[in-house]
Each structure stands twice: as C-alpha cells, then as structure tokens.
Amino acid sequence: MALIILAHPNYEKSTSNKTIIExxxxxSLDIKIRNLAALxxxxxxxxxxxxxxxxxxxxxxxQYPFYWYNMPAILKLWFDVVFEYQFAYGSxxxxxxxxxxxxxFTVGAPEKEYNTLGEHHFRVMEFCKNLEQxxxxxxxxxxxxxxxxxxxxxxxxxxxxxxxxxxxxAKKLIEVVKRLEAPLVS
Amino acid sequence: MALIILAHPNYEKSTSNKTIIExxxxxSLDIKIRNLAALxxxxxxxxxxxxxxxxxxxxxxxQYPFYWYNMPAILKLWFDVVFEYQFAYGSxxxxxxxxxxxxxFTVGAPEKEYNTLGEHHFRVMEFCKNLEQxxxxxxxxxxxxxxxxxxxxxxxxxxxxxxxxxxxxAKKLIEVVKRLEAPLVS
Numbered sequence: 538m539a540l541i542i543l544a545h546p547n548y549e550k551s552t553s554n555k556t557i558i559e560x561x562x563x564x565s566l567d568i569k570i571r572n573l574a575a576l577x578x579x580x581x582x583x584x585x586x587x588x589x590x591x592x593x594x595x596x597x598x599x600q601y602p603f604y605w606y607n608m609p610a611i612l613k614l615w616f617d618v619v620f621e622y623q624f625a626y627g628s629x630x631x632x633x634x635x636x637x638x639x640x641x642f643t644v645g646a647p648e649k650e651y652n653t654l655g656e657h658h659f660r661v662m663e664f665c666k667n668l669e670q671x672x673x674x675x676x677x678x679x680x681x682x683x684x685x686x687x688x689x690x691x692x693x694x695x696x697x698x699x700x701x702x703x704x705x706x707a708k709k710l711i712e713v714v715k716r717l718e719a720p721l722v723s
Numbered sequence: 724m725a726l727i728i729l730a731h732p733n734y735e736k737s738t739s740n741k742t743i744i745e746x747x748x749x750x751s752l753d754i755k756i757r758n759l760a761a762l763x764x765x766x767x768x769x770x771x772x773x774x775x776x777x778x779x780x781x782x783x784x785x786q787y788p789f790y791w792y793n794m795p796a797i798l799k800l801w802f803d804v805v806f807e808y809q810f811a812y813g814s815x816x817x818x819x820x821x822x823x824x825x826x827x828f829t830v831g832a833p834e835k836e837y838n839t840l841g842e843h844h845f846r847v848m849e850f851c852k853n854l855e856q857x858x859x860x861x862x863x864x865x866x867x868x869x870x871x872x873x874x875x876x877x878x879x880x881x882x883x884x885x886x887x888x889x890x891x892x893a894k895k896l897i898e899v900v901k902r903l904e905a906p907l908v909s
Contacts, residue, residue, distance in 0.1 A: 579765060580765070604803050606853035607799060610800030613793060613799045620791065656860075658856055666792065666852075667850050670850075671791050671792060673844060
C-alpha cells in the first residue's frame with residue numbers, strides 16, 4: 538500500500554496533479570491519499586494523524602506542483618511538524634526507517650529552460666538535494682524523484698498537452714511504485 | 724534602508740535568531756522588520772502589505788532558521804503568494820528588479836557535518852540553488868547568503884556558544900549590508 542501526501546494549494550483547479558491522482562486511483566495500486574490543503578486549510582496539521590498514516594505504509598509518495606524551485610508551503614510545514622525529533626530522527630527516531638521516499642512533482646516550464654543557459658539555469662535535480670538529505674536523515678530510502686515538465690496552462694501549454702504529460706508522469710510513477718512493491722525473486 | 728523578513732515560527736524562544744535581530748537593531752543600519760509568524764499566525768499573508776514593504780526597500784534580508792535543509796514553511800508561503808505574476812516575474816513583473824536578495828540563516832549542526840562524509844552529506848550552498856534561482860527569476864541580485872553553524876541548543880551547544888556564533892553572524896551580515904549601501908566611489 539502506498540501513501541500519497543498530496544500537497545496542492547488549489548487542487549480542484551489543477552490539471553496535471555489531478556490527472557496524476559486520477560490515474561493512480563484507476564491503477565491497480567492500493568493507495569491512500571491525504572490531501573493536505575483540504576485537511577488543513579488553516580495550516581494546523583494533526584501531527585499524530587500524519588505520523589500514524591506514515592507508520593501504516595512503506596511507500597510514501599509526495600505529490601505536488603513545483604513552486605519557486607521547491608515544494609509548496611503546506612508540504613514544508615508538514616515536514617517541519619511531522620518529522621519530529623525521536624520520530625523521524627534522534628537516538629530513538631527510527632519510525633520511518635527503510636520506508637521509501639518518493640517525490641513526484643510537476644514542473645510548469647518546458648525542460649529546455651531547466652539548463653544552465655535556460656531561463657531557470659539549473660537542472661531540476663539540483664533543486665532536490667533538500668529532499669534527498671531529508672530522506673537520509675529520516676533513515677528512508679531516497680527514490681529518484683518522478684517529475685515532468687510543461688505542466689502549466691499559464692506557461693502557454695494546451696490543456697490536452699498538459700493532460701498528456703501528466704498521463705506519462707502517472708505511468709512512470711506507477712511503474713516505480715510497482716517495482717518497489719514487487720517481491721524480490723530469489 | 725533594509726527590510727528584514729523575519730521567518731521564525733517560534734521567535735520568542737529562539738536564541739540565535741533573536742541575538743542576530745537584536746544586534747541589527749543596535750547597529751547603525753536603518754532597518755524595518757516584518758516578523759511573519761507574529762503578523763500571520765493563521766498563515767493568511769497580506770500580499771499587498773508585503774509587496775508595498777518590498778517596494779520601499781532596496782536590500783531585502785531573509786532571516787530564518789534552516790529547517791530540513793530549507794526555509795521554514797511561513798517563508799515559503801510568503802514567496803508563493805507575494806512573488807506574484809506581473810509583480811516579481813512575467814512580462815511586466817519587474818517590481819523587484821535590481822533589489823538585493825540576502826538570505827541570512829542559522830544552521831543547528833556544526834559545520835563538519837555539512838560535508839559529503841558528514842551527517843548531512845552536502846555543503847550548505849548545495850541547498851541554496853532554489854534561493855539563488857528565485858532571486859534571478861525576480862530579476863534581483865543574489866548576494867551570497869550569510870549563514871552560521873552550531874546554532875542549536877538541541878544539538879548540545881552551550882547557550883553562550885550559540886550567542887557568540889549568532890553575534891559573529893550578525894557582524895558579518897551587517898558588513899554585507901553596509902557594503903551594499905555604500906556609495907560607489909568614482
């Protein structure tokens with residue numbers, strides 16, 4: 538079973554994140570979704586409930602749009618309050634040990650802009666060190682993030698194109714999770 | 724005049740951020756502080772007020788503790804809502820052009836842990852690409868961040884040591900801002 542931490546401040550109006558979530562729901566994966574913005578419109582996160590959900594799952598997927606080369610604020614708050622001392626780290630903080638940390642995010646601009654000479658100057662993975670080290674510090678397995686480009690209607694993409702990109706993204710994500718769930722063949 | 728965007732969820736109980744802010748207040752710098760957590764305990768940021776404060780200043784300092792290799796959630800939310808389309812970016816989004824972007828943050832652990840073989844595996848600057856590119860995208864000047872290590876009482880540092888580190892940090896920050904404010908000698 539996979540836990541989806543959905544962190545989109547405006548999910549109902551999203552195209553790509555919604556397409557991805559719908560594809561996950563239609564897939565054969567057994568998933569449980571926690572929609573943070575819907576659960577906590579006042580930013581008062583129920584730490585116990587979030588920690589208990591984490592304890593019940595081995596694959597933790599963070600689904601969100603890339604905002605300012607980073608995660609949305611509601612997800613940052615989630616890490617700040619849920620990944621507590623003696624839960625996620627510290628001498629007894631091994632509750633997340635060996636769980637899989639899978640970031641899955643949608644990037645508005647096209648891929649060519651995420652290059653040294655492009656508008657955004659850095660490769661996407663250069664913005665992911667904080668995710669990677671957060672996983673390590675919580676003793677989790679950092680799985681290579683799944684991300685896709687050209688997901689913003691604002692950036693001039695056609696709705697059909699955005700949906701198609703999101704569809705490919707979902708397919709990739711589902712494959713990653715299935716591979717993690719597959720029993721090792723001896 | 725410098726604008727300080729103070730983003731500490733628990734400022735009253737902080738040692739190092741408080742020491743730094745107090746040193747700034749005692750310095751000869753002309754500063755205006757916006758304490759985000761105090762202004763917006765409900766995370767409902769007044770976008771207009773924040774944008775107007777930005778317009779009145781050339782040096783923008785972000786003062787915060789480093790949480791999970793990143794900024795606290797309240798500051799991330801501030802960027803997400805204040806750095807709007809056609810304000811900070813977009814065809815007419817030049818309102819922040821040529822202002823200085825100065826991140827100033829305190830890191831809990833000692834410096835030796837922020838190395839490939841240390842507990843935190845990466846150098847601090849490797850976690851700063853999102854700040855750097857945020858500045859570029861808003862047409863601001865990215866000033867090398869000011870940061871200091873060993874700022875956490877939780878990490879076993881003595882209070883006097885933490886205060887001393889914060890004092891050095893403040894001194895460095897004040898020098899950076901003074902240099903930016905100094906008129907160019909022709």
